[in-house]
Amino acid sequence: DVQLQASGGGLVQPGGSLRLSCAASGFTFRDYAMSWFRQAPGKGREFVAACSWSGATTYYADSVKGRFTISRDNNKNTMYLQMDSLKSEDAAVYFCAQAKTYGVDLMQEGSYEYWGQGTQVTVSS
Numbered sequence: 001d002v003q004l005q006a007s008g009g010g011l012v013q014p015g016g017s018l019r020l021s022c023a024a025s026g027f028t029f030r031d032y033a034m035s036w037f038r039q040a041p042g043k044g045r046e047f048v049a050a051c052s053w054s055g056a057t058t059y060y061a062d063s064v065k066g067r068f069t070i071s072r073d074n075n076k077n078t079m080y081l082q083m084d085s086l087k088s089e090d091a092a093v094y095f096c097a098q099a100k101t102y103g104v105d106l107m108q109e110g111s112y113e114y115w116g117q118g119t120q121v122t123v124s125s
Helices: none
Strands: 003-007 010-012 018-025 034-039 045-051 058-060 068-073 078-083 092-099 112-115 119-123
Touching: 003 092, 018 034, 018 092, 018 119, 034 068, 034 078, 045 068, 045 078, 045 092, 058 068
Parallel strands: 010 119
Antiparallel strands: 003 018, 018 078, 034 045, 034 092, 045 058, 068 078, 092 112, 092 119
């Protein structure tokens, strides 16, 4: 079974940093693009960042560009999201996801086959 386990969320002050991890199992991790989405209370799920199967190509939402960095370690079957300069509007549940196949629009929620359970990020002083 495909499993995506997100972790690393927590409470951080504005301007602080967090590093999220997504541990993958049940599929050949290096064969798939992966991404992070987030969902704030009362809002829909929104794209945050994505990376190609190798990690060489990355994509970011405008709202996080320059502050967040997505990466992956295919030897450890793990994807990461380094979040710096956090703002109150970054507070949300963060989800990792596996792309359905090659060539899909990685910014679209419908392009993803499997989702992790989410990890809560709270930004507050």
